[in-house]
Amino acid sequence: MSMLRIRNPLALLSAFAFIAVYLLQPVFGSLDDLPEKASTDRSEYRHLVLDNGLRVILLSDPDLNKSSASMAIDVGSLSDPKERQGTAHFLEHMLFLGTEKYPGEGDYGNYIRSHGGFSNAYTAGDHTNYHFEINHDAFDGALDRFAQFFIAPLFTEEFTEREMNAVDSENEKNLENDLYRIDRVQRSYFNEDHPENHFSTGNHATLEGIRRAEFVGFYQKYYSANRMALALTGAVGLDELETIARTHFSPIENRDEPPIVYSSRLLDPEPFVRFLQIEPIKDLRQLTMDFPLPATRRLYESKPARIVGFIFAYEGAGSLLSILKEAGLATGLGAGAYEPTAEYSILSITVELTPEGLERWEDVMKTVFSYVELMRTSPFPDFIFNERATLARLDELYKNKGEGNARSTSLATDALHYPLEVAERIPYLYTKPDPDAYSAILDAIRPGTMIAALVAKGVPTDRKEQYYETDYSYSEISGELYDALASPTIDPEMVFIQPNPFVPTKVELLAERPIKLIDEPGLTLYYSQDTEFERPVVATVIKIRQPTRAATLRTAVLKSFYQATLNEMINEVTYAASEAGLNYSLIASLDGVTLKISGYNESADRLMRFVVEKLTRIDLPRERFEAIKDRMIRDLVNADRLDAYRQARETKRKVLRKVYFTPAEQLTTAGSITLGDVQAFAPSLFSEGKIEALVHGNVTAEEAVASIEYVRDSLGIRSVSPDELFEIELLSQEPGEVVTSIDRLKVNNSCLWSEYYLAPDSPANRAASLFINNFMEEPFYTEMRTRQQLGYIVWSFTFPQEDELFGGFIIQSADYPADEIQNRVRAFLKTVPDLLADLPDEDFASIVAGVRAQIEEKDKSIAERASRYFLRAYEYEEDWERRRNTLQALDNLTREQVEEALGRMLSPETSRIRTVLAFARQHEPVAGTTASYEDVETWKAEQRFD
Numbered sequence: 038m039s040m041l042r043i044r045n046p047l048a049l050l051s052a053f054a055f056i057a058v059y060l061l062q063p064v065f066g067s068l069d070d071l072p073e074k075a076s077t078d079r080s081e082y083r084h085l086v087l088d089n090g091l092r093v094i095l096l097s098d099p100d101l102n103k104s105s106a107s108m109a110i111d112v113g114s115l116s117d118p119k120e121r122q123g124t125a126h127f128l129e130h131m132l133f134l135g136t137e138k139y140p141g142e143g144d145y146g147n148y149i150r151s152h153g154g155f156s157n158a159y160t161a162g163d164h165t166n167y168h169f170e171i172n173h174d175a176f177d178g179a180l181d182r183f184a185q186f187f188i189a190p191l192f193t194e195e196f197t198e199r200e201m202n203a204v205d206s207e208n209e210k211n212l213e214n215d216l217y218r219i220d221r222v223q224r225s226y227f228n229e230d231h232p233e234n235h236f237s238t239g240n241h242a243t244l245e246g247i248r249r250a251e252f253v254g255f256y257q258k259y260y261s262a263n264r265m266a267l268a269l270t271g272a273v274g275l276d277e278l279e280t281i282a283r284t285h286f287s288p289i290e291n292r293d294e295p296p297i298v299y300s301s302r303l304l305d306p307e308p309f310v311r312f313l314q315i316e317p318i319k320d321l322r323q324l325t326m327d328f329p330l331p332a333t334r335r336l337y338e339s340k341p342a343r344i345v346g347f348i349f350a351y352e353g354a355g356s357l358l359s360i361l362k363e364a365g366l367a368t369g370l371g372a373g374a375y376e377p378t379a380e381y382s383i384l385s386i387t388v389e390l391t392p393e394g395l396e397r398w399e400d401v402m403k404t405v406f407s408y409v410e411l412m413r414t415s416p417f418p419d420f421i422f423n424e425r426a427t428l429a430r431l432d433e434l435y436k437n438k439g440e441g442n443a444r445s446t447s448l449a450t451d452a453l454h455y456p457l458e459v460a461e462r463i464p465y466l467y468t469k470p471d472p473d474a475y476s477a478i479l480d481a482i483r484p485g486t487m488i489a490a491l492v493a494k495g496v497p498t499d500r501k502e503q504y505y506e507t508d509y510s511y512s513e514i515s516g517e518l519y520d521a522l523a524s525p526t527i528d529p530e531m532v533f534i535q536p537n538p539f540v541p542t543k544v545e546l547l548a549e550r551p552i553k554l555i556d557e558p559g560l561t562l563y564y565s566q567d568t569e570f571e572r573p574v575v576a577t578v579i580k581i582r583q584p585t586r587a588a589t590l591r592t593a594v595l596k597s598f599y600q601a602t603l604n605e606m607i608n609e610v611t612y613a614a615s616e617a618g619l620n621y622s623l624i625a626s627l628d629g630v631t632l633k634i635s636g637y638n639e640s641a642d643r644l645m646r647f648v649v650e651k652l653t654r655i656d657l658p659r660e661r662f663e664a665i666k667d668r669m670i671r672d673l674v675n676a677d678r679l680d681a682y683r684q685a686r687e688t689k690r691k692v693l694r695k696v697y698f699t700p701a702e703q704l705t706t707a708g709s710i711t712l713g714d715v716q717a718f719a720p721s722l723f724s725e726g727k728i729e730a731l732v733h734g735n736v737t738a739e740e741a742v743a744s745i746e747y748v749r750d751s752l753g754i755r756s757v758s759p760d761e762l763f764e765i766e767l768l769s770q771e772p773g774e775v776v777t778s779i780d781r782l783k784v785n786n787s788c789l790w791s792e793y794y795l796a797p798d799s800p801a802n803r804a805a806s807l808f809i810n811n812f813m814e815e816p817f818y819t820e821m822r823t824r825q826q827l828g829y830i831v832w833s834f835t836f837p838q839e840d841e842l843f844g845g846f847i848i849q850s851a852d853y854p855a856d857e858i859q860n861r862v863r864a865f866l867k868t869v870p871d872l873l874a875d876l877p878d879e880d881f882a883s884i885v886a887g888v889r890a891q892i893e894e895k896d897k898s899i900a901e902r903a904s905r906y907f908l909r910a911y912e913y914e915e916d917w918e919r920r921r922n923t924l925q926a927l928d929n930l931t932r933e934q935v936e937e938a939l940g941r942m943l944s945p946e947t948s949r950i951r952t953v954l955a956f957a958r959q960h961e962p963v964a965g966t967t968a969s970y971e972d973v974e975t976w977k978a979e980q981r982f983d
Contacts, residue, residue: 075434077571083275084457087283089291090263094452094460095278096270096444102894103154103441104176104271106183107168107449112259114237115162115378116297121247123204123239126160128252130200131192132167133158136185142196143819145182150815151880153887154179155442162237163299163378166450170441172890173272175883177281180269184285187260194249199826205241206829208504209851213678213785215317218507219492222315223327225502226488226511227303233377236504261292266457268448270440301381303329306485309513310522313489314496316508319675322390324398325490326405330374330382330481337455337463339471342374342382344421345478348412348534349373349386352612355534357408359609365660366394366401368605368668374478379454384482390493391664398491399518406484406525411533413479417472420536426467427540428618431637433465435572436618437898484522539617539644541573541637551731551906551917554742559756560749563731563910564741567899575734576635576903577645579748580911583629583726585763593698594706595718596625599655601665602715606657607648614644620900621648627696628763629726635900638735642744649751653720655712662712670707676700681788682830682849685953688778689790691973693951695766695982725755727762729911733903766982767839770794770949779968780955786828787957788849789858793942794949795835795842800919800926805938806842807888807923808930810835816872817846820865827853827861844942854960859952866943873936885930892924 080098087093114125133156134142141147149156154171167186171179211217227234236243267286269278304311333342349372352358361367369389376382386405388394394401438444452460459466498508555562567574600623604611611621619636621644634645676699677684691697728749732741770776795809796802813833822831828850835844848858896902909916941947956962970976 071430071434075571077569078434081275082461083279084452084460085279085282086457087262087287089287089289090261090293091286091289091291092266092452092457093279093282093286094266094268094448094457095275095282096268096448096461097273097275097278098270098440099272100895101173101270101272101440102890103170104173104179104269105168105170105441105445106176106180106270107166107268107442107445108183108187109266109268109446109449109453110165110167110260111163111264111453112297113161113163113165114235115232115299116255116259117232117235117237117239118251118255119235121251122236122243124244124247124252124255125165126237126239127200127204127244127247128255129158129160129165129167130203131196131252132186132190134196134200135191135193136182137189137191138185139182140191142193143815143823145186146819146823147815148175148182149179150818151811151883151887152179153811153890157442160237161377162233163297164450164453166446168442168446168449170445172887174886176271176273180281180285184289187262187265187286187289190256192249192253192256197247197249201241201244201247202826203822203829204239204244206826206851208238208240210680210786210829210849211238212505212851213318215319215321215492218318218502218505219315219325219490221505222313222502222507222509223325223488223490226311226313228305231300231303233303240504257292259294259297261294262286262289263291264294264296265289266449266453268445268452270445270448299378299380301329301332303381303383304486304488306483307513308485308519309515310484310519311488312512312514313491314498314510314512315490315492316496316498317492317494319678320494320671322392322395322493322671323387323491324390324394324401325385325387325492326402327386327488328384328482329486330384330478332376332380333374333382333474333478334376334379334454336471336474337459338466338469339422339474340425340467341471341474341478342376342384344418344425344475345412346372346374346384347421347425347616348418349384349408351534351616353534353537353609353616354613355532356609357405360408360528360531361388361394361401361404362661362664364400364404365391365664366397366404367391368664384478389668391660392667395491395493402489402518403521403525404528406482406522407527407531409479409482410525411527411531413476414527415533417470417475418533419470421534422467422470424537424540424617428616429465429467431541431618433462435574437901439897484519537613537617539614539619539640541617541639551733551910552738554738555745557756558727559754560728560745561730561911562742562745563906564738565731565733565906566736566738567734567902570899570902572899573637573639573735574635574899575638575641575732575736576900577633577641577744578731578903578907579632579745580729580907581630581632581723581726581752581754582729582762583722584757584761586761588627588696588763590698590702591706593627594703594710595714596627596630596722597669597703598666598707598710598715599718599722600625601669602655602657602662602712603651603719605661605665606655607651610647611644614640619644623648625722628765630722633900633904635734635903642740645744646747649748652752653723655716655719657712659712662715666707666710670704673700673704673707677783679784680849681782681784681786681955681957682790682847684780684782684784685788685790685847685955688780688953688955689792689951692776692778692953692977693768695768695977723752723754725757727756727759728754729907731903731907731910733906734899765839768951768977769981769983770951772947772949773945774949776951776969777967778951778953778970778973779962779966780953781958782955783958785957785959786849786851787853787855787858787960788955789847789855789862789952790955791846791859791862791950791952793844793846795844795942796938798837798840798842800922801930801934802842802938803837803923804888804927804930805934806835806837806844807891807927808884808935809844809938811884811887811891812873812876812935813844813869816869817865821848821861825861827858851957854962855954855956856962856966859954869943870936870939873932873939881932885927889924889927892920892927
């Protein structure tokens with residue numbers, strides 16, 4: 038008997054009406070006919086150089102949600118004095134602590150955060166970048182404060198020791214991070230007199246005794262207007278932005294400093310391979326090969342280093358990774374060429390090894406050099422250059438370019454490093470293919486200028502790195518291996534990568550509140566056609582919900598293996614698709630399987646059909662599966678080496694969710710999973726359940742229906758009743774109840790993760806919750822991180838969970854145990870009601886305005902809008918007016934409502950608190966610190982979950 042189809046014919050007619058209205062929109066066939074600018078793009082740029090030599094790029098776009106600014110300075114950690122490593126990073130910290138015009142240590146940060154903003158900075162090798170984003174109406178005030186960093190900073194000496202501790206805390210956070218540890222060992226083998234052979238972060242030892250005169254001298258030597266670039270992005274016009282830039286930034290002094298020129302001599306060619314063996318903290322197996330390259334930054338129109346890096350990192354058919362996987366030597370590969378300075382570049386290739394690959398690392402190295410030889414002897418890949426040029430042009434026209442800090446930071450950095458007049462176009466320029474530069478890069482990939490590192494547990498070590506105390510060994514390998522790498526042979530089976538079939542050849546723009554097109558027992562489809570972005574892009578979100586009876590430990594582990602195995606099986610195709618502007622993700626979780634595909638609509642449906650055809654048929658060589666299994670088990674083993682706050686989050690989830698399986702629990706089952714288990718599991722995974730789908734973008738209603746019906750018909754899912762479907766059930770707490778978990782960790786940081794119940798979810802309570810989030814963020818951060826210096830990670834926030842609202846507080850510290858952090862947080866929270874009572878009315882109104890700006894933030898892409906629509910449709914039961922209702926409640930928000938919410942959160946009689954105290958290996962709980970349970974499963978069996 039066929040299943041009854043309940044369609045909504047009026048909705049379908051409405052959808053077609055949408056189509057008819059937009060039939061008159063422009064249509065572009067061949068890519069040669071693309072416009073200079075997308076019809077909905079209202080952005081404008083302007084470039085100027087102020088009288089003091091400051092380079093300025095301005096972006097005006099009325100569609101931006103935030104205004105932002107970034108200043109890039111042409112000096113970084115590579116200019117640290119050898120005897121005072123970390124100076125540039127330390128100076129970056131000091132600039133935030135007061136200026137002559139705004140002397141308070143928190144004046145700048147308080148202003149930014151109280152107006153819905155965020156600020157930060159980073160120190161790179163050859164530049165330092167300061168940046169912020171903020172609500173539009175506070176932009177001018179923020180720029181006045183920001184500019185003073187570069188005009189008249191105070192550099193108050195009393196803060197020197199405190200900020201030295203802050204730098205040291207940031208370094209402590211990374212002491213057991215293998216990325217930092219491996220990088221530092223590798224850098225120590227660059228030429229000793231080269232600044233790349235340095236410790237960039239700095240710590241208490243390298244900065245101890247630093248005097249004000251030292252960092253003021255560094256500032257005066259390098260912070261000159263002629264060596265800076267400023268980016269401003271905002272909703273006002275270009276003329277107003279230019280006036281703002283000239284007003285605030287013209288006073289920066291031009292000391293007429295010359296550019297810094299770095300030596301390109303990172304490594305001297307030698308008749309041997311520099312070979313490191315490094316013991317990691319986690320259970321890793323990888324081989325990393327780094328090569329100094331000629332300068333490539335000036336080749337921004339041909340991007341030869343990017344093309345070389347793209348070829349090495351490619352994962353489609355014919356790729357280096359495919360060859361290594363076929364040989365059973367690798368599970369993954371990452372590669373890329375980057376440009377630390379204008380004088381040199383570095384190519385880095387990292388291969389994730391199988392156990393066999395670890396034993397045969399020399400063969401892995403030989404395969405890499407064979408592939409290099411294949412690249413050298415093959416013609417210049419015009420098709421790759423043309424594909425990159427095509428996709429870059431489409432991205433420039435149609436891709437969301439971001440906003441806020443990310444947008445202004447990239448603009449300022451590119452304005453510093455490239456010709457100012459094309460700074461905003463640097464990522465998209467592919468105008469001059471350069472075979473000679475491509476060949477010169479390949480010619481630089483030689484064994485005698487390589488630093489190779491084999492990273493694995495149990496490798497022989499006889500040395501200890503100075504700053505991270507990493508155990509490693511160093512040797513110089515000549516003879517047979519060096520000769521084989523210096524004169525590689527090409528395996529006759531090795532072929533070069535082929536053209537990408539997913540690169541679009543044409544784009545056509547078709548002519549919103551989502552409409553429910555299908556409502557059946559086993560399938561619901563919402564559809565909306567894009568009427569705002571006008572991009573040739575579609576986004577599809579499909580969630581296949583599954584029954585409660587499937588929520589077992591073994592099923593959870595099988596889902597993880599299924600997800601990893603499927604992704605490995607189809608990786609060559611999905612990687613090619615991703616390089617052609619398509620995005621794919623598949624997540625198999627306890628409540629079902631979520632599939633997302635977005636990108637250029639000409640290719641998206643082809644990718645969708647390809648993926649769906651593979652969902653129930655796992656076909657992967659056994660040795661490839663065993664490599665995946667090995668990697669997954671190592672990840673589970675390494676879970677107790679994650680950052681403390683990540684481990685605390687796992688404990689929180691275990692306590693709060695009725696059904697949740699930690700990495701330790703999954704590890705008990707993972708070892709028994711076989712390829713046959715996964716192959717048998719795949720079809721059963723889709724045997725019953727319900728499909729929840731949403732299609733949004735440049736697609737017709739008919740196409741949306743056909744796509745989702747294809748999914749349903751291909752999988753043949755048997756529908757189940759709604760009450761059989763798995764729902765996440767969360768711990769129910771009584772007023773005044775406190776649930777405390779205690780963890781003993783193996784890492785060097787403790788963590789407090791504490792959550793407080795605020796209110797049931799409603800428009801009025803959402804408005805109050807968002808106000809509390811913005812109101813509390815600045816004083817909490819200032820007190821806990823800046824003044825008390827508890828740790829580098831200090832977060833406060835409010836958040837929704839199901840139909841309730843909560844406040845959260847997270848602090849990670851290497852210096853203080855978790856219960857001590859908890860006591861300090863509690864002491865701070867006692868002061869919050871008074872802080873609110875003392876808040877001036879104008880500041881209350883300013884915070885409300887900041888919340889309004891956050892709520893009104895626009896979606897930045899079709900994919901982002903599709904995800905929001907999906908959430909509204911299925912999680913919030915078609916609450917399409919959620920945003921408008923919250924804004925209306927915000928307009929009526931009173932101080933009394935906020936006080937009431939805070940009182941409920943903090944009062945011992947009404948509060949509901951759940952806390953994780955995670956103790957570092959060197960920290961002990963104080964007497965009297967106890968957990969709410971001894972065995973979590975026994976305890977949970979006695980609790981109520983809703």
